[in-house]
Structures are given as structure tokens and as C-alpha cells.
Amino acid sequence: MIKAESLQYDFAIVRAATNNFCNKNKLGQGGFGAVYKGQLPNGRVVAVKRLSNYSRQRDSEFKNEILLMAKLQHRNLVKLLGFCLEGNERLLIFEFMPNGGLDQFIFDLVKRAQLNWEGRYKIIEGIARGLLYLHEDSQLKVIHRDLKASNILLDEDMNPKIADFGLARLFVVDGTHGTTSKIVGTYGYMAPEYVTQGRFSFKTDVFSFGVMILEIVSGQKSNSIGHEEDTLNLISMVWKNWTEGTPLNVVDPDLQKDSTSQVTRCIHIGLLCVQENLLLRPTMGFVVAMLTGYPVNLPVPSQPAYLLIDSATQSNMSSSRALIIGTLKSHQSNIEMALASTNQVTISELHPR
Known part of the structure; x- marks a missing residue:
């Protein structure tokens, strides 16, 4: 080394x-x-x-x-x-990364038109694989703590690379979480348990990744959809359309003619990552598996964080949490069994590094 x-x-x-x-x-x-x-x-x-x-x-x-x-x-x-x-x-x-930050593309009306769905999906998958390496595959176990679009840089082939590790936390093999009294990061990307209690874990990175998926799909910033008090933020807008059966309404108009099934699947994965209860959020190993098409049927997402909806709707959704936790754990257990299979077929390592 x-x-x-x-x-x-x-x-x-x-x-x-x-x-x-x-x-x-x-x-x-x-x-x-x-x-x-x-x-x-x-x-x-x-x-x-x-x-x-x-x-x-x-x-x-x-x-x-x-x-x-x-x-x-x-x-x-x-x-x-x-x-x-x-x-x-x-x-x-x-x-040097000649194409700069991801934010310079997906939030720019002109540049984002150059980024079709194939390119955006490659970026989503690349970020996921980088996080999987940090959380599970490297000798060091690292929580980034400041994942956001501007900290994802793009090389000459538009491959994504995670940058800015100044706020990252290193853990020994058995370490998975920590607490801090100093909250640092970018609002809109920070998980609720980190903002309110200073608790961080691998699941706080998963939350930030979920926000980025929704931003990449929609072309909208997580905290900039409208400025009125009754205007929905990005997570709330996506959740509203998801529950109404119209998820494609949140998709960037430049992507309307692209693979609707894969786009919808990414919205689904994004919602799983931004669930308010960190126990419901998937691991990055499970996220990579979902992005590559396994399992075919994904767990049902529960209520996301920072949701702007009426209390009656919140009550109805909270009653199904226990069932969702069981479903998610069952799916993740199946993934772990697949990764440990004896026929050497793996999910997290489809490409050599």
C-alpha cells in the first residue's frame, strides 16, 4: 500500500x-x-x-x-x-475529470438534453458500485457522509466517480454506525436520523444515493421544486405520483421516449432508499442487485422522509410498515444466499475491476 x-x-x-x-x-x-x-x-x-x-x-x-x-x-x-x-x-x-460534476449536467436545461437514459443509467449504476466498494468490498469500511450530485464527477466517457472524502468516516471491519454532535453535509441529501440525532451509518449514504437517483431521473434538485409552503419537494412529488400510479409524470421530459420500465424501476429503487425508517432502506449490495434486475419483484416502498402530505394519508401508510419490513428482509436474505452460491455466479461483481 x-x-x-x-x-x-x-x-x-x-x-x-x-x-x-x-x-x-x-x-x-x-x-x-x-x-x-x-x-x-x-x-x-x-x-x-x-x-x-x-x-x-x-x-x-x-x-x-x-x-x-x-x-x-x-x-x-x-x-x-x-x-x-x-x-x-x-x-x-x-x-482531471473533463466533464465536471453531475450537477452541471442534470440541472442544466441544455446539457441534460445530451444525457439520454442509457447514459443516466450508467451513472446510477456506477455510483452504486462505487458505494458498494466503500461499504462492503474494500479493506476499509467507509461512510462518505456527503454524497450529492456535485460530488459525483464525470470522466471523458461520462463514467461517474465519487469525490470529496473530507467528511468520510472510516470503520473497522465490525463497525457499522456512529454518532456526532457536529452535523455537516448538504440539506436535501442528509438522512433524517442524521439531521435530527447526529446518527450516521451506511444507510445514511443509501439515503443520499436514493435522492440522487430521483434527481437524475427527474432533472430536478431535491430542494428546489417551488418556493411556496404548499409546494411539494422532490421526494414528496415523486411519492405523490407513485401512490397515484403515475410515476412517469416526474420523469425528465427529455427521457419520455426511453425505456419506461427501467426508468420506473429506478424510481422504485430511489423510493426504497429514501424511506424514513433506516431499517427499511436496502443495503448497497441489495441496491446493485436490484439495478441489475434481481429480484424481479421489488419490495413495496414505505413512507419516505421529509414527506409533505396530510396526516390521514400518513396514518394509512404507517399501518403497513411491519409487513414491508418483513418483505424487505426476506428479499435481502435471498440476495445474500445468491451472492454466496456455490456456482460462482455473483450479483455484485458482474464486471471485473
């Missing part, structure tokens, strides 16, 4: 690569600081994240991201090439 020290770059080299961090090379600006495009002496084009002095991503988060990214290797994770520490400067050097 590569030692983090071997990834350290000289500040002068990085500064020259970005032309002294000129605005012309700036790719984006966030709460952590700015990201610049640069070219190293060997000709390789890179992305340089320059943390600001007032960034929320302090030294602990900076070191956390270096140590995690140096050890995690997967085709659906952004690759860390190096870092730089000099004075107040904190720099991270990543592989």
Missing part, C-alpha cells in the same frame, strides 16, 4: 502547473475553497483543490481525505495523485 508521504508535491511545482492559481484555470468554487485545472511537468492534466484558510475542511479533514484516498482504489472513485503542505497552503491533486 502506497505511503501517503510518497504522494507529497512541492508547492512551487503545483503553483506553476496552475499558472499561479489564475482565475482562467479555476474550475469551481465551494465552501472548502477553489478547484483549478493544472498541467504537471510530465504533461498530465490534473485538478488541484486549494483549501481556503477559512474552509470548514480543516487539517483533520485534509489528512482524512489524503489517508483514505491513498488507500481506496476503484474505477468509480476519483483518484488522488498527491497533496501539498506548505505554510498555510493545503492542496490536493486529483485526476
